[in-house]
Amino acid sequence: MTALVLHRFPLDPFPYDRWLAELDGGVVMIAARDRIEGGGEQVPDGPGGYRRLEVVDTFDDEELLDRLALELAEEHQVTHVIAPHEADLFRAARLREKFGLPGQLPEGVLLFRDKVLMKQRLEAAGIEVAPHALPGTADEARAFAARHGLPLVFKARDGFGSVGLRIVTTTDELERHLAEAFAPGAALREDLLLEAYVPGRMCHVDGVVVGGRTVMAWPSQYQYDLSSFQADPGARVDLTLDPSDPLTPRLLALAEEALGALDGPDDYAFHAEVFHTPDDRLVVCEVASRPAGARIREVLTAVFGVHPVELASRAYTGLRLPALARLGEGARLAPVRMAGQVLMMKRPGTVRGIPVTPEEPWVEFYGVFAEPGEVLSEAALSSDFLAAAVLSAPNREECERRLRALGARFETEIVID
Template structure:
């Protein structure tokens, strides 16, 4: 058995050789040069201890990445595809579907990547989410603002990492944003999500599902504005909640309910973000079918003494799990 890893992170924090040691065919890794060098790591010589290492200069060249992944998967008879970054979840799912491999498939990934579909499924299960819409035109966005008031949050329907997220707080900011988001004479948009602003602290629940059952999960609370994630290079501080905190069981139960509503695969890591409002409501923001970033993985490793990606890759009987 051989794993193909689509990897757009630094190499150091990801010891795939240990996590995937049970795969007798080793690891074929496609890595991003800018992420390695940006972390002040050296690009390994040769194959760097992997069965094969391919370092791409431009991980954003989707055609090149797709072609490289398919060629390597076929050459090395890959049996598992691993993609820990949100941007690669659907790419990995399509590759698994094309090659008949286990793991998350496109229909299973879509509810975690399409925020509008995600919120519809959560609402249908009785889980509270922010009022939202997909405004085709600027006038539709203005109508939504008239109904729900300001602030409003705009984000890409399939976005991640707060990239492109904008909070508009005044009528002037709204008009400025709409002028840039809707070009005169352009076709109606289907890719932009508008949400009512939800006040309160943002919590998150991170864990792993194996065999359709949550085997590890714990809630924490961001101590910074999550919307600033891409723009602010400062310190990231989270508080891991105590078992005695009244929010802990509520958040864990809500995360399980949300995962059930979204219908994820049998084996996957997850990262769920939830607003805790001043009037003590829990409002789901988003759920991702991959491990949390910003050192959240390392926090779980410290709490549970097992890395979530390592646990995700191993099924209950110790053989390779369906990877995500």
């Protein structure tokens, strides 16, 4: 067996060569130079532990990427295709379909990538989602605003990473955005999703499905507004919920219900976002059939002692799963501690100061992705970090205290002119 990995991340956090070392045909990887260097890593000058490592400048050249992936799949008789990033799910699915390989196929990916189809499927299962529409014209958008009021949320129908997400709060702002989004005389738009604003705190449930059964899952809660990534100069904290929190079983049950409605593949990692409203409703925002972004992967690793991407990848390729061997029939991995992340976004200017490396024993991950003297641009994605850390603690309260303290240090020590 040989796995092809489509990888638009830095390499160090994803050692597929070690995770899948038992594959007799090894691992073939296509990696992105800009993501490797952006993560502060050196681009390898050889394949290392991989059967083949192809490094392209960027994954932005879709035609090149499709052609290279097809060539490698044919040349190395690939049996499994792994794609941990949202933007590569369809590419991986098309390869599986062409070569008759196991895993999620294009029709299945569509339910997770097309937010309109996703919400329709969830609603049909009795799961609450935000009121939404696909306005083809500015007048249709105005009619939606008249029915649901402001604020309103505009987003790409197939978007990810908060790219293109826009929240409008006033009539003037709405009209300015409509003028940008709907050019006079242009064809009807089918790619712009409009949603009523759902108040409340955003929660997320992350985990892994193996053999069609959820074996790892835990909820967390963002302590910041996801859409503010380009305007937020402060520390952004996100952390797990305690087992005793009343929200915990409700979120886990809702995530399970949503995954069932969307009918995912047998083995995959997932990320589900859910609003918890002031009147105590849970409203599903969206669900992804891929690992979570930011540093949520490291948070889950700290919580369970097992990396979710390693677990999902080994399950998909049919390798042994030692972490699950001790579980009884139908049981899930249980959390051993709480954890969370504190993040600082990149913002325009010249970096004059970066944080001192934290040395506390509860720091599970720490990274700075800029150097003094470097000139930064505005964050392009909600995961475009200047600094990030994952911390653990016996409970949520202590975890939040540690995260806030480190976040305050970050705010003081990071200096950008």
